[in-house]
Amino acid sequence: MLTRLTVPPWCATVAVITLCLLPLALLSFQLASGDLGPDPAKRLMQGTGYWGLRGLAIVLLVAPLAQRGWRGLFRYRRVLGLFLFLYVSLHLLLFAQVYVGWSGALLVEELKERPYVLVGFSAWLALSPLALTSTDRARRSLGRRWRQLHRLIYPATVLAWLHLFWLARSDVGEALVYGGVFAALLLWRLRRAQTRPR
Numbered sequence: 001m002l003t004r005l006t007v008p009p010w011c012a013t014v015a016v017i018t019l020c021l022l023p024l025a026l027l028s029f030q031l032a033s034g035d036l037g038p039d040p041a042k043r044l045m046q047g048t049g050y051w052g053l054r055g056l057a058i059v060l061l062v063a064p065l066a067q068r069g070w071r072g073l074f075r076y077r078r079v080l081g082l083f084l085f086l087y088v089s090l091h092l093l094l095f096a097q098v099y100v101g102w103s104g105a106l107l108v109e110e111l112k113e114r115p116y117v118l119v120g121f122s123a124w125l126a127l128s129p130l131a132l133t134s135t136d137r138a139r140r141s142l143g144r145r146w147r148q149l150h151r152l153i154y155p156a157t158v159l160a161w162l163h164l165f166w167l168a169r170s171d172v173g174e175a176l177v178y179g180g181v182f183a184a185l186l187l188w189r190l191r192r193a194q195t196r197p198r
């Protein structure tokens with residue numbers, strides 16, 4: 001008789017964590033092997049930035065997929081969210097180290113030259129409380145306010161997209177594709193919030 005093959009939850013969690021670490025491992029490998037072209041810092045900024053954006057889209061996709069029967073995905077939302085925050089935090093650290101060398105004066109210069117940096121930083125700031133309150137304990141102690149706080153994902157997504165759009169300058173095609181995906185995911189949530197009984 002055939003028995004159903006079930007994967008223990010910890011195996012699935014290890015698989016999700018391994019998948020989330022793959023882009024970081026690939027970027028580190030490319031850096032170590034000198035495979036990042038003439039401007040490795042720029043490539044690393046792009047790599048971490050795009051994985052942050054993809055992470056946002058993946059986290060927002062969990063709820064619609066769960067509604068279509070993939071309920072088990074909810075279990076991995078926290079891990080996915082924490083990895084998204086890891087990628088954008090590495091992006092921020094790279095900026096601080098390589099672009100401005102932790103200098104306040106250089107930061108002011110950069111902000112004058114690239115105002116979109118401030119928009120990216122605001123997105124990171126909006127995501128920080130979500131990462132800081134991701135523990136079970138924080139969730140329990142915040143109660144209803146936890147859910148309200150986690151709505152910060154919406155302004156964070158809009159700001160992250162604006163950061164990309166501003167950066168894109170003449171080539172906005174890709175930014176528009178991300179914009180379409182984010183708009184669809186945010187509209188889905190908005191409609192669900194309106195139709196769900198309180």
Ligand code: HEM
Pocket residue numbers: 042045046048049050052053088091092095099114117118120121122123124127160163164167168
């Ligand atoms: C949620 C937060 C963020 C996301 C999703 C994000 C995403 C991105 C993406 C995708 C790019 C590459 C765009 C391209 O070249 O096509 C990028 C570039 C850049 N980001 Fe961010 N970013 C975020 C936050 C930040 C923060 C906090 C800073 C700095 C304080 C920052 C500074 C920059 C800079 C300077 C570039 C241009 C790099 C270059 O081309 O030399 N970003 N970001």
